[in-house]
Amino acid sequence: MHGANKAAFALVDCNNFYASCEKLFRPDLKYTPVVVLSNNDGCIVARSKEAKALGVKMGMPLFQAQAMIRQYGIVCFSSNYALYADLSNRVMTILEEEAPRLEVYSIDEAFLDLTGIEYVMDLLTFGKQLKAKVDKWTGITVGVGIAPTKTLAKLANEAAKRYPATGAVVDLMNPERQKRLLSLVDVSDVWGVGRRITERLRARGIRTALDLANANPRVIRSEFSVVLERTVQELNGVSCLDLELVRPTKQQIICSRSFGHRITEKQELREAIAKYTTRAAEKLRREKRLCRVVNVFIRTSPHAQGGRYGNALSVELPNPTDDTRDLLDVTEVLFCRLWRDGFRYMKGGVMLADFYEYGVYQQDLFRTNSMKTNSQALMKVVDRINHSGHGSVFFASQGVSPQWAMKRNHLSPAYTTKWEELPKVW
DNA sequence: TCTGGGGTCCTAGGACCC
């Protein structure tokens, strides 16, 4: 290859991210097993190294883990997304300084484009320096996997985690090393291969990542999908997935939550739906979009012993809007049509879809413009107050002192918003 | 008693059009 740089990606991933965030502010828990719970303290969604070693499983319902928690003195935290988002930003900022072309893939992971860096510095050395810098400046430890494709970078990152001798940094640019690692990895550990596809692959005798890499891409395409075909190419070092540098605008916005307790009163569920509508409208305005399709759903627990009920309704608005009041009008009507007496509701939510940019939509000629007077100015004020961290302006339909609010019995304090409480490392 | 939330992409099939 003349003139063309060989593509190189790094995947940087924070170790046990939520649990690490909590521990950062609790040095007394340094060697204590810690878990972080999902909304409503329902499931375990993150585990510290110690908790993993004790056999606490990801996604385990809290009630099933209670015995272990007592037995081993595991410390539980309710999820505190404001804290995690803040620490994530710190990590991403440092990564961006070292490798400006980066894709923030999730709250605790980023892909970096390292193409060309090999001419300046050995990639393994670069990775080690990057890790050291993030560890030192944030107190969050990361693993780094480097490879010619994103899919291989993911595997390199897994290996960095699995083999302590690597110092949590693995350079998988070399094809021989790729083959050796692929032969050791179960096919289910490949990025993009989930439970279903694993089963189907196994039925065809494809068990390791190397088996999948050696499969015929055309056959994989016809028997599975173009998605899996790309995976095969990527495992062979042919890059098919580029960095997504600019976050594509959302196609839909969902606000839903399981309730802190089962809801049987219509008014209570109505308030919850209004609250989700309000939150969805905020997200919509942050995206700088108008929406045209609104969907509301409510349901009982799928595990409910008594009657089960679940239903959803959508409506298309005459004109796209981002006005909370327009959306509340609509979700209220949909909710009333969905509601049935006599069930114990567990969950409800609001979904917005069919987005438009400001001023770029076809007016409905047979209706007057439904945008309310001064709507933009008013919504801006409401958003500003709600993001100021002091109290909130809310719409009366949300109710004043909601009974349905999330259970968060183990919430950590708002560390990162109070300067005095920041740990020394910062 | 108690089981997360929020997304993405792809495909198949039906409706509709010319």
Place this chain on the structure above:
DNA sequence: TCTGGGGTCCTAGGACCC
């Protein structure tokens, strides 16, 4: 005997991810 064929749009559902 033999019922057009191809394109587009939309939706539902499946599969995956963190």
